[in-house]
Amino acid sequence: MRKQNTNAFTVLYYAWIILFVILPVLLLLFESFKNINGQFTLGNYRSFFESGTYLRMTFNSVFFAIVVTLITLLISYPMAFIMSRLKHAQFWLLLVILPTWVNLLLKAYAFIGLFAKQGTVNDFLTFIGIGPQQLMFTNTAFITVAAYIEIPFMIMPIFNSLVEIDQSLINAARDLGATQAQTMRKVVIPLSMNGVRAGIQAVFIPTLSLFMITRLIGGNRVITLGTAIEEHFLVTQNWGMGATIGIVLIVAMVITMYLTRDRKQGGK
């Protein structure tokens, strides 16, 4: 066969893979075996698994991520379903995508105003007679903001999988005697599972690592793996420990991807 056209830019691409994909992961792994003085050690992993603080923090982080994922899923599935039945579905999808183009920090910042003691939400709560609440720096605030930011990333894949369902399949189910609810349960939901899986991936993993939201809304507490990594790298300068938590985060990511893989094709 003819020789492949090897272009200088193609070579650059492979250089990128080596320098910016493979090498950084190896460096992170390598760093996780170094203590704060740069000596080789397993101490980081030991203190991660022995000290209750890190394990509790990991558990918290996973718990928050699960809650956020569930909330977004509950809101997004009906949303995606309704949108997929509409006439100008692509336009509505664009409306969903648009907020994701607004800088994430600006969205978090909006909630600082909304959740402040004298803020709009508290004004509303006072108005309906509940009275002002401490909203900022609570877990609820973190979950609300994280869910708000992640909702579009859950709607998009579910919407796409719903749109791809052949309308004749739904007609066939109805034709064979299924009620609307049965059609939904036996045909539509199973066929949209790929979208749900993709949505869970797209929400769960980033929520584990959302450090800026915890800093801005959740108070200065370290409540996610992401915050812990940021803290160790940029505040306490203990890179070894930070890298160790990073490896834990990568493992958590791989497990999530494995659990939500596309089962029919054996993972894709």
Place this chain on the structure above:
Amino acid sequence: MAQPIIEFKNVAMQYGETEVLKSIDLEIEQGKFYTLLGSSGSGKTTILRLMAGFLTPTGGDILFNGERINDVPPERRRINTVFQNYALFPNMNVAENVSFGMALKGKSKTEMKAKVAEMLDLVKLSGYEDREISELSGGQQQRVAIARALANEPEVLLLDEPLSALDYKLRKTMQYELRAIQQRLGITFVFVTHDQEEALAMSDWIFVMNDGKILQNGTPVDIYDEPINHFVAEFIGESNIVPGVMRKDYLVSFAGKDFENVDGGMRPNEPVEVVLRPEDLDLVPIDEGKLVVTIDTESFRGDYYEITAHDDDNNHWQIQATNQAEIGKRYGMYFDPEDIHIMRLNESEAAFDARLEQYDEES
């Protein structure tokens, strides 16, 4: 004999372990319409891609006007291709597609314009210069693809199943037009198809291929009337093939009877296969027939009746009759001695040709 324009000498093509072509020899002469006929996977498209230069043979030599071109890339061959799905550039309009090759050669604008007009006229698409490809029907895209390939003034035009995507009527029309274009330009066409009817209708010369080999080559009439073996006989039109024995020259035995025929050059009592085409068989009263058959089924096909029947030896026959027959009734079946075609088992094409020549000289 004139110098062949393309010649394959012992050409082989292998992908890893799989042998796609096995020692192909063929000659293509200037100005004729050739067809490579075979089912998918027979190697016909591989031969085309070897001619075009998209593949380099793993064995043997390909000659163009006597010069070895094994390693000459496609852009430097005076051979152009009409691709199966046309492969028109979607980002260019009709004129830009047709003039693509000329633009690469740096021809002047006026020259290109004239040539585009000439080519579009040839394929009956005059005035379509500024149309986008997406605005054209399948048949029109087909014509643009032909115009584009011909605009490069090739010595040989390769056509890779170009009509397969068109509907029946359009395909018929294009068959005539392609033939007309080839005769008008006088250049060589090499046409690939799996459709035997198409091959018989258009070609000067047919190569029948199967499993990486050329089984038989010849004029459409030769191949239809004198298929070399069971495969070719089945592939080219419908056939009745029954086992028989060649008693001696010009006498063959099958279905329990001896028949006079016109073949010779075989060993006495050699087992053979006997071919009788359905359209050569007639139903007659029992006493006028050479065999007696019982009618099994009958279906009306517009210009004839398709009848199946069996004889007393339990051989099954397909008959194309102009008159209706009665199912379950016995009839006589008549054929002429020259309608009987004999195929020796495992005869090579060379031996077959030699025997035919010998027999032609004798008669």
Place this chain on the structure above:
Amino acid sequence: MKHFKLSYVYLAVVFLLMYLPILYLVFYSFNAGDYMNHFSGFSLRHYQDLFSDYRILEILANTFIIALLSSLVATLVGTFGAIGIHGLKHKGLKNMVLSLNNILIVSPDVIIGASFLILFTIVGLRLGFMSVLLAHIAFSIPIVVLMVLPRLNEMNPALVDAARDLGANQRQVLSRVVLPYIWPGVLAGFFMAITYSLDDFAVTFFVTGNGFSTLSVEIYSRARQGIDLSINALSTVMFLISLALVLVYYVLTMRQIKQKQVGSSKGGK
């Protein structure tokens, strides 16, 4: 019919919730007061503050320079990377390269940021413009690849054969047939890369030093100080820019979809 009404209400409520915080920001950017509550009158003074703030303007310029430069380089490398991947004959190798390509897309930002920080420190690159630029190029390349690759896969391979058949050499095949064909994908990749770059906070936050800042990083440090309505003014400006980019992107993808329909009507093997 009643059933349908309910779903419309749901749709409206979710959309309202999605846009409310953004509109809230925009609304208070016109507040004459200094807080994000109790609108005390219309004023443009926060915009005046914003546009007379030298630091913000410089950071704005930095942010756009980084976005444009990184997207340009990433588009170049990513496009030819996609062409390289597309040309790989070995299926296993192709899948491996694709998996490597996608690592940076699925990785959490903190991991990318932390590992790049280690990389740049070991290489001895001073943190600042260069490190941020390189990081942005690095995480934009796989996005471009993913935008270009589907166009390449869609392209009938016979188009390349046809061009060669008509006399084009490798270079001409690339410039006259392949690039024009995949161009919508390349443009979409470029715009995606720009938005990823403009939007990125976490990676930049890790690899930017003290002297250099982008808009996201600046907003973060200001927001940590509390409410500052010039940030609201800034978000309004950013929102309008995003809107414009979305529009361009939308037009591009629509054109791509249209071409796709044309391509598929021709069949293809």
